[in-house]
Amino acid sequence: MAQSSAKPAYNRTAAESSLTGAMETVLKPPVPSGSQTALEVPLRMQVRNLDFYYGKLRALHGVNLHIAANRITALIGPSGCGKSTLIRTFNRMHETVRGTRLEGEILLDGEDVFAQDVTRLRRRIGMVFQRPNPFPKSIFENVAYGLRINGLPAAQRGRLADAVEHSLRRAAVWDEVKDQLHKSAYALSGGQQQRLCIARALAVDPEMLLLDEPCSALDPVNTAKIEELLFHLKQNCTLVIVTHNMQQAARVSDASAFLLNGELIEFSPTPLLFTTPSDPRTEAYITGRFG
Amino acid sequence: MFWRKSVNVLMLSLTGLCALVAVSVLFFILGYLVYHGGKDVNWDFFTKLPKPVGEAGGGMANAIVGSSKLLLLAALFGVPVGLLGGVYLAEFGGRAVPFVVRYTADLLNGVPSIVIGIFAYALVVMPVHHFSTFAGGFALGVMMIPIVLRSTEEFLRAVPPALREGAMALGASKWRTISSVVLPAASRGILTAALLALARVAGETAPLLFTAFGNRFWSPGWGQPIASLPVMIFTYAVGPYEDWHRQAWAAGLVLLGLVLITNIVVRTLLSRGTSPQRP
Numbered sequence: 001m002a003q004s005s006a007k008p009a010y011n012r013t014a015a016e017s018s019l020t021g022a023m024e025t026v027l028k029p030p031v032p033s034g035s036q037t038a039l040e041v042p043l044r045m046q047v048r049n050l051d052f053y054y055g056k057l058r059a060l061h062g063v064n065l066h067i068a069a070n071r072i073t074a075l076i077g078p079s080g081c082g083k084s085t086l087i088r089t090f091n092r093m094h095e096t097v098r099g100t101r102l103e104g105e106i107l108l109d110g111e112d113v114f115a116q117d118v119t120r121l122r123r124r125i126g127m128v129f130q131r132p133n134p135f136p137k138s139i140f141e142n143v144a145y146g147l148r149i150n151g152l153p154a155a156q157r158g159r160l161a162d163a164v165e166h167s168l169r170r171a172a173v174w175d176e177v178k179d180q181l182h183k184s185a186y187a188l189s190g191g192q193q194q195r196l197c198i199a200r201a202l203a204v205d206p207e208m209l210l211l212d213e214p215c216s217a218l219d220p221v222n223t224a225k226i227e228e229l230l231f232h233l234k235q236n237c238t239l240v241i242v243t244h245n246m247q248q249a250a251r252v253s254d255a256s257a258f259l260l261n262g263e264l265i266e267f268s269p270t271p272l273l274f275t276t277p278s279d280p281r282t283e284a285y286i287t288g289r290f291g
Numbered sequence: 292m293f294w295r296k297s298v299n300v301l302m303l304s305l306t307g308l309c310a311l312v313a314v315s316v317l318f319f320i321l322g323y324l325v326y327h328g329g330k331d332v333n334w335d336f337f338t339k340l341p342k343p344v345g346e347a348g349g350g351m352a353n354a355i356v357g358s359s360k361l362l363l364l365a366a367l368f369g370v371p372v373g374l375l376g377g378v379y380l381a382e383f384g385g386r387a388v389p390f391v392v393r394y395t396a397d398l399l400n401g402v403p404s405i406v407i408g409i410f411a412y413a414l415v416v417m418p419v420h421h422f423s424t425f426a427g428g429f430a431l432g433v434m435m436i437p438i439v440l441r442s443t444e445e446f447l448r449a450v451p452p453a454l455r456e457g458a459m460a461l462g463a464s465k466w467r468t469i470s471s472v473v474l475p476a477a478s479r480g481i482l483t484a485a486l487l488a489l490a491r492v493a494g495e496t497a498p499l500l501f502t503a504f505g506n507r508f509w510s511p512g513w514g515q516p517i518a519s520l521p522v523m524i525f526t527y528a529v530g531p532y533e534d535w536h537r538q539a540w541a542a543g544l545v546l547l548g549l550v551l552i553t554n555i556v557v558r559t560l561l562s563r564g565t566s567p568q569r570p
Contacts, residue, residue: 096459119462127460133453136476146461149471197457204461 044069044238050104059085063264072239074253082262083242087210091125125208126201131217132193134185139177142185146204171199172229191222211241227252250274258282328540354518364428369435370485377443400437408498422516427503431492442484446477483561490553496521520546
């Protein structure tokens with residue numbers, strides 16, 4: 001990949017190099033995909049002037065956001081600031097809630113997501129939820145579900161078992177479940193269930209993976225496992241994570257967006273946002289004065 | 292002080308007594324049936340046709356098979372309508388339509404069974420000018436609809452919304468989500484409801500009186516009058532022969548036994564959990 005040379009591998013101690021790399025990622029102006037040079041990281045998703053309403057209540061005010069490919073973007077902010085609302089518009093999950101209205105534009109690889117077939121869109125953008133939500137099926141069938149309903153070649157050509165194994169390996173849960181693939185998914189622990197849900201989302205090979213507070217129901221050990229997993233995943237996938245845990249955002253993400261009362265207050269490379277925030281409200285939040 | 296204590300003791304004993312009466316009624320009925328009909332529940336009862344009037348012995352094999360055929364038809368008609376209607380109530384629809392459907396289903400549940408019988412008579416029996424198995428099954432099926440519909444709705448609502456979201460987020464359409472995730476998650480509850488509804492209509496007599504009518508012989512196919520246990524009990528119990536009375540008691544015992552067994556099996560299934568437990 002051309003852009004991988006621009007940014008060194010993630011390294012917590014080398015804050016400087018990480019910072020420069022992330023700045024290139026995020027501070028780049030939105031340009032049409034055709035005019036990119038080898039040094040620039042391509043944008044996976046662009047959000048332009050997004051307003052969102054629940055009935056008459058306005059939940060998002062003119063949000064602009066660029067999500068770089070193969071990076072982890074964190075959405076942080078206090079409860080009710082609209083970060084979950086925002087992430088749910090990316091794969092149009094907000095449409096499952098009645099009485100919502102959206103204005104503005106969301107582009108995936110330059111294409112309007114609202115002009116696409118929603119089934120195809122959600123195959124390209126996977127989602128992992130706050131609480132593990134495996135289906136009441138076997139572990140195998142949980143992972144195979146996406147392949148089956150989308151009628152993917154793997155499901156037809158009998159390579160289903162390989163595809164399931166591959167996804168479980170990518171989600172770092174294979175070793176724990178390989179001997180019990182046909183047991184109910186409910187037999188697993190909460191952390192294993194959450195990684196199973198990640199495997200389920202990965203099975204259809206999405207370009208983007210949205211994680212809506214994926215660790216909020218998990219203990220620190222399982223949280224660490226999932227965070228480690230995210231580093232590996234970003235090689236092939238663009239990740240967006242909603243979290244109310246600032247340490248987590250600081251640990252895992254390349255870029256962070258701070259939202260407050262439905263407004264995007266600040267969007268910068270993560271090291272920058274956590275060390276020298278430019279907005280006083282961001283500073284107040286990350287230093288723990290509210291939220 | 293004394294007055295307050297005695298009122299307390301009196302009320303406590305009164306509530307206890309009423310609870311005891313409520314429980315003992317079932318055991319009293321069961322004991323009474325066993326006492327009167329226990330002797331006549333034998334191999335012949337399950338395998339032989341009723342004997343001509345005046346001859347002793349014989350059984351109710353035709354009524355047992357008849358009841359089974361009627362219940363099969365009732366399930367084939369009532370369960371799909373109730374099930375899909377329940378899916379509509381729980382998963383689709385706005386505000387006004389589900390309200391009307393729910394209200395109507397509750398009213399239908401309260402319609403006297405004899406009125407359901409007249410309805411089936413007018414709709415199925417009158418046009419073809421003869422009683423039939425089909426008409427009886429239809430009447431029982433109509434009675435099953437509201438029970439299956441409302442319980443399907445309840446069990447579907449108990450399925451966590453997170454499961455629906457999980458399926459939709461993988462690109463499943465609404466119908467695919469319902470059929471491959473939501474319904475399987477609620478399947479045990481819905482099956483339970485269907486079996487309970489079946490047990491409930493198994494004992495209905497009134498809707499069968501002028502639809503399935505009754506028959507002292509085998510009833511091949513689905514277009515002829517057919518015997519059923521409840522109607523047989525009615526006919527034999529009001530008949531003038533001592534032998535008939537004993538057989539009516541035996542039929543009552545068999546019917547109650549079948550319903551009780553269904554109930555117990557179903558409730559055991561249900562107690563093992565209806566919806567997936569949360570992690």
